[in-house]
Amino acid sequence: MSQLATKARPISYAExxxxLTDKDVCRDVDDACAKLSQAMALLMQRFNAVAKQMHTIDLQRLTKPLKPGWESICKEYQEVACLYRANAGTISGRLKLFCTAVLPVAARVADPRSRRSHEEVTQxxxxxxxxxxxxxxxxxxLLKRTIMLIRTMVAFHSELAELVGRQASSGRKEMQDLSVKVDELEMQVRHVCSLNAELTQVGAVHSVYAIFRTVSLFGEKPTKSKIPGQRLALTDDLAKVSKAFESLDTKRNEFAHAEYCAQVRSAQSEFLSRVQTTVSPLISDALLYLESSLTLFLAIWVRLRTDCCEIGHWINHPNFEAPVVSACQQSGKTLYVSLAQCLDVYIAGLDAVVVA
Structure with a gap:
């Protein structure tokens, strides 16, 4: 992903x-968010299909019943997906309120004709x-609950992999390698989520970085997307996040290779092996969808927090610039209308999970 490179020209808040308010970019962002949430919704069908396979394994009485544990994971995933929908709605609501109730008031403070006191604006x-x-x-x-869910999924996969290792007559190495790659992928996802959660204030590039990553994963192909292809210069904290994402992409590629090798062997092997090669990509996809959603949520929260803090500092120190206010005054534009819109699109895609 060229736009994630660390050596590049920095961008201003206005840029x-x-x-992010360009119509073509907004269209690409909305498309990516729709595809992300729809994929989360459709994943439930795959969870239910695997439950039937677990029932078949249980009938063989090779180990303790697996279906109850898998059904518990299915239920938790659906509940978490519903919470993601609610969380997206909450964030969207705060962004809209910021645009209608906070930003206009702050902008009037800069107008010397305004009689509105700084104390009132501060309140x-x-x-x-x-x-x-x-x-x-x-x-x-929700992040903590998600981490617990993915740990449970990976633990279940490890248990299944042990069973396959005991029963399979061929392809054991490939199945073991696949299990290792699932574990490594889960650990890197947790690392990425932790780094994103630790960010307290960020530069303008962070919002662009997070949005562009979502589009690169779920949106149009680079040749079709209107997302600018320029590289983004990242601060020290974001450079760490970028490296973590690069490592995550590497782990996903390694998993994909291990999955392919396992599928080739399982096609000529036993039913248990084929079940594992069904469960492992399901878990990988769940990790991708959950992490990508959390990355988007956390990025928007920290952007909003940063802008609010800068407005507060600007009110007390007029020589300090609040970029969010300046951008609104100069162009009448703000990040938050398009961000709220992409969250609303995300919600629409997840409604299938809520209704189910």
Whole structure:
């Protein structure tokens, strides 16, 4: 992904706003978010199909019943997916409120004709930030629950892999390698999520970085996408995140290779091996969808927090610039309308899970 390179020209807040409010870019972002959430919804069908395979294994009485554990994972995944929908709705609501209730008030402070006191604006901002912080904590709680879910899924896969290793007459090495790659993928996903959760304030490039990554994973192919192909210069904290994502991409490629090798052997092997090669890509996809959604949520929260903090500092120190206010005054544009829109599109795709 060329736009994730660390050596490149930095971009200003105004440039970030122009990028993410471009109509063609917004179309690509919405398309990517729709595909991401739809994939999450469709994954439930694969979970249910695997449950039938677990029932077949249980009938052979080779080990303790597997179907109850798998059904528990299915239920938890569906509940987590519903929470993702609710979380996206909460974030979208806060962004819209920021655009209608906070940003216009802050912009009027810069107008010398305005009689609105700084104290009143500060009160509005502090109230908004306090409630927003509470909602952001819900996302962090969702992150913890997601980590527990993926650990449970990977533990189940390890248990299944042990059973396959005991019963399979061929392809054992490929199945063991596949199990190792699933473990490594899960650990890297947790690492990426932790790094994103640790970010407290970010530069303008972070929002562009997170959005472009979503499009690169789920949107149009680079030759068709309107997303700019320029590379993004990252700060020290974001450079760490970028390296973590690069490692995650490497782990996904390694998993894909191990999956292919295992599938080739399982095609000529036993039923148990074929089940493992069905479960492992399902777990890999679940990790991808959950991590990508969390990355988007956390990126938007930290962008909103950063802008609010900069507005607060600007109110008390007029010589300091609040880029979000300046961009709004100069162009009438803000990041948050398009970000709220892509979250609304994400919600629409997940409604299939909620209704189910």
């Amino acid at each position: 970030a706003v122009n990028m 509005v901002l502090q109230s908004f930030m306090a409630i927003t912080a509470e909602h952001a904590m819900h996302t962090r709680s």
